[in-house]
Amino acid sequence: MKQITILFLLLVQSAISQNSLFNQVEAKNIGPTIMSGRVVDLAVNPKNPTEFYVAYATGGLWYTNNNGTSFTPVMDSAETVNCGSVTVDWNSGTIWVGTGEVNASRSSYAGVGVLKSSDKGKTWENLGLKDSHHISRIWVNPSNLNEIVVASVGHLYTTNKERGIYKSTDGGKSWKQTLFVAEDTGIIDLAVSKNNPKVMFAASWQKDRKAWHFDGDGEKSGIYKSEDGGTSWQLVTSKESGFPANEGVGRIGLALFNENVIYAVLDNQNKRPKVASKNKLTTMLSTPGADFMEISNKELNIALKESGFRDKYRAENIKNWVADNNMEPKEVLAVLSDANKALFETEVIGCEVYKSGDGGKSWKKANQNYIDDMFYTYGYYFANISVDEKNQNRVYIGGVPLLFSEDGGKTFDIISKENVHADHHVTWVNPENPNHIINGNDGGVNISYDNGGHWIKCNNEAVSQFYAVNVDYQENYNVYGGMQDNGVWFGPNNYSHNVAWHQEGKYPYQELMGGDGMQTQIDSRNPNVVFTGYQFGNYYKINQKEGKFDYITPRAPKGEKPYRFNWQTPILLSSHNQDILYMGSEFLHRSMNQGETWERISGDLTHGAKEGNVAFGTLTTISESKFQFGLLYAGSDDGKINVSKDGGASWQLISGNLPQNLWVSRVAASTHKKERVYATLNAYRNDNFESYAFVSEDFGATWSNISLGLTNSVNVIVEDSVNENILYVGTDNGLFISLDKGATWQDFSNGMPKVAVHDAVIQTKAKELIMGTHGRSIYKIDISKVQELTNEVLAKNLYLFKVNDRTKSDRWGTQNYAWGTPSEPSQEIWFYSNADGKVNVSIANESGKAVHTQNVAAKKGLNSFVFDYSMPKNVADNWNKKDKNIKIKEAENKKFYLPIGKYKVTISKDKVSESKTFELTAPKKQ
Known part of the structure; x- marks a missing residue:
């Protein structure tokens, strides 16, 4: 299947949205906020630094004019909320956003080019460079807004030509590529002299990302200089310059003090001299088993990262290989050495700071010692540097910690504190008060007025990046979710x-554990028992009531290679018996006692190991039919889907006639038909954003394509729990619904921006759809009316849904305090219309007298209006006169409320009418 461009997909989605039957069905955000999400850029008003914009990687652009006390989203009407950079002209209020995150992580989404808003975010126009995918910087000449220079990283997973430096002199109507290094090398940073904007520096970055491996360095990485405002460029980091110039040069960040003095922070992937540092992990794994087990997980994880295993193994994995004398530490060393010899030989140099005092002609390394515990082996995620505009010796660099130097980068001190999240991506320094800094990190925004001595946390908005969500079935049910770099949390659905909570002292959501939060399963018999974990298969059984945390990840038998666990390892409690737990590595594992012991119930269900520095050849999704215990499906990251009809005794490959070698994002057994199963595939790791969704009616023997009309990569498919014709699909650009088993699709994202929907689940008792988004936290939608849209209802011209009864209250229309608001009741009344037009509404009492009438402008699809149980004064007066048993009094808010009794709601249009009754009942006596 051919690759589809992002722009075409967005045009299709716009048309789908306009034709949707669900434009009045609104998704409601239910948080959380305190954990926030990854910040990629800041734009601060230098004349009023309480006013600034924050660009989130996948959460859009947000504006504050009260120093981060609150924020307003200003990009929700745009084509995407995936951000790479933001630039603001504070005189005119014009905003430019470079879309597509540039940090090159596993959840860095592509953009749609350069977006511009001339009305502070109300509307947006696309200025082009759509195939650049990831834009790192935009510079706009403050003296001439038509002169724009854009730095583009290019595609994340594939090579392309639309990357490098582009310049426009007509405000973005046309672009000229002024610097192109190579199809695998883009521009990761751009710095412009404020005193002389003709002088610019650009950092090129050669990288090669695959699902199983990431190579973030190359000899094409370097620094270029322009002396004519970006029209022409010259490489200034030659081998004679003093700056590294070889295949170990990784990501580079730039900061200009003036046109002559420039700093560069480098992710140097060249190896350290062996005599300089013995590999920490080798030393640790040379100790006896008992001593090894005493090494802290933090120290061991640091050593694993420094040896290149951050994306393959964690301390808990390693220690469990050693536990119970299963393996000696030296045996673990042999396994790891064999798997990654090149990275294991010695540590890389890592973070370095270089300085030039002659406009880039020559460079000197600034740091005197190795800057350890800064980048580890993932400097590709960082490389940002800032300098005080009035003191060239005051320098900030961001990595896992935030570091500060006041001697020009010779030495550094950590200034990030306990309420500041790790992984720092941008730091703004106030030119008028250098102790005032604003920092953006993986956990949001922090502000300091004493140069990092103390920090304000500005996490007030729902921009968390969820990987997975789930629900329990308590009366007021909880939602659970795992987030990127922010752990696993749960909280009330309302x-x-x-x-x-600042006053009460307890935030409504609570943390279950840290790390990169992953999937969660809740014991339906006891909601205190939760199974969850973090990246690469580190899972726990948590008993919240007893305070127990039991590590349950299965481990390979002695003599076998360690199991391969996906970044988001799938787990599943059997609906047939909540003691039975499934978990996927390259094998499917089953526990009959909630993870205490495990058995392998399959062979390798993937194409096998694919060596690299990221775990690959792993299971990504598991499903079990509710109709039959042991009817199991498993999908892998390398494109395989297998079925077992006998509890794992035998397996059959069922993906042979599906698109090959794509990531299986979901396999889901039907809840309505035993033979039915759904599968979705995802190709964005090939920079292919086409939709792949399929259904089988024969256990996967044959498949039907149900992707037509969907746009963008698909992450999850959910079959409705009541109406088998209804399907919900979460994509990288919103939520979609089908009323005809996938034959056609409609937009179902009203109330939420075009954000990636990673996971979704139905709370069947509440009839609510819960969605975990990767950038805007969790949403829920009341689908009770949607579920009633059967073929019979859809065939009607007009249909009125049930109107709920209500208990009358004497407090309607009253207020507690003079400054309070009156207590006013309301009910949302829903109806379906098969066409646009005016609908007449009448509400009558038991005598048939109309007590309320109104006209409603209806759109084709689901519609609603709000009734507040009041009637006009003349209706109340007439009713009082005709019925001596009724005494309708004017409430404090000057309204007349319906008395206790039965009522009929009638809607009509074009000689067609529908009616439903409801009752106002007396309050129960205490």
């Missing part, structure tokens, strides 16, 4: 953002 959460509404406010800051009352």
Whole structure:
């Protein structure tokens, strides 16, 4: 299947949205906020630094004019909320956003080029460079807004030509590529002299990302200089310059003090001299088993990272190989050495700071010692540097910690504190008060007025990046979710953002564990028992009531290679018996006692190991039919789907006639038909954003394509729990719904921006769809009316849904305090219309007298209007006169509310009418 461009997909999605039957069905955000999400850039008003914009990687652009006390989203109407950079002209209020995150992580989404807003975010126009995918910097000449220079990283997973430096002199109407290094090398940073904007420096970055391996360095990485405002460029980091110039040069960040003095922070992937540092991990794994087990997980994880295993193994994995004398540490050393010899020989140099005092002609390394515990082996995620505009010796660099130097980069001190999240991506330094800094990191925004001595946390908005969500079935049920770099949390489904918890002392959501939060399963018999974990298969059984955390990840038998676990390892509690737990590595594992012991119930269900520095050839999704215990499906990251009809005794490959070698994002057994199963594939790791969704009616023997009309990569498919014709699909650019088993699709994202929907689940008792988004936290949608849209209802011209009964209250229309608001009831009344037009509404009492009438402008699809149980004064007066048993009094808010009794709601259009009754009942006596 051919690759589809992002722009075409967005045009299709726009048309789908306009034709949707669900434009009044609104998704409600239910948080959380306190954990925030990854910040990629800041734009601060230098004349009023309480006013600034924050660009989130996948959460859009947000604006504050009260120093981060609150934020307003300003990009939600745009084609995407995936950001790479932001630039603002504070005189005119014009905003430019370079879309597509440039950090090259596993969840860095592509953009749609350069977006511009001339009305502070109300509307946006696309200025082009759509195939650049990831834009790192935009510079706009403050003296001439038509002169724009853009730095583009290019595609993340594939090579392409639309990368490098582009310049426009007509405000973005046309572009000229002024610097092109190579199809695998883009521009990761751009710095422009404020005193002389003709002088610019650009950092090129050669990289090769695959699902199984990431190579973030190359000899084409370097620094270029322009002396004519970006029209022409010259490489200034030659081998004679003093700056590294070889295949170990990784990502580079730039900061200009003036046109002559420039700093560069480098992810140097060249090896350290062996005599300089013995490999920490080798030393640790040379110790006896008992001593090895005493090494802290933190120290061991640091050593694993420094040896290149951050994306393959964690301390808990390693220690469990050693536990119970299963393996000696030296045996672990042999396994790891064999798997990654090149990285294991010695440490890389890592973070370095270089300085030039002659406009880039020559460079000197600034740091005196190795800057350890800064980048580890993932400097590709960082490389940002800032300098005080009035003191060239005051320098900030961001990595896992935030570091500060006041001697020009010779030495550094950590300034990130306990309420500041790790992984720092941008630091703004106030030119008028250098102790005032604003920092953006993986956990949001922090502000300091004493140069990092103390920090304000500005996480007030729902921009968390969820990988997975789930629900329990308590009366007021909880939602659970795992987030990128922010752990696993749970909270009430009726959460509404406010800051009352500051006064009460307890945030409504609570953390279950840290790390990169992953999937969660909740014991339906005891919601205190939760199974969850973090990246690469580190899972726990948590008993919240007893305070127990039991590590349950299965480990390979002695003599076998360690199991391969996906970044987001799938787990599943059997619906047939909540003692039975499934978990996937390259094998499917089953526990009959909630993870205490495990058995392998399959062979390798993938194409096998694919060596690299990221675990690959792993299971990504598991499903079990509710109709039959042991009817199991498993999908892998390398494109395989297998089925077992006998509890794992035998397996059959069922993906042979599907598109090959794509990531299986979901396999889901039907809840309505035993033979039915759904599968979705995802190709964005090939920079292919086409939709792949399929259904089989014969256990996967044959498949039907149900992708037509979908746009963008598919992450999850959910079959409705009541109406088998209804499907929900979460994509990298929103949520979609089908009313006809996937034959056609409609937009179902009203109330939420075009954000990636990673996971979704139905709370069947509440009839609510819960969605975990990767950038805007969790949403829920009331699908009770949607589920009633059967073929019979859809064939009607007009259909009125059930109107709920209500208990009358004497407090309607009253208020507690003079400054309070009156207590006013309301009910949302829903109806379906098969066409646009005016609908007449009448509400009558038991005598048939109309007590309320109104006209509603209806759109084709689901519609609603709000009734507040009041009637006009003349209707109340007439009713009082005709019925001596009724005494309708005017409430404090000057309204007349319906008395206790039965009522009929009638809607009509074009000689067609529908009616439903409801009752106002007396309050129960205490």
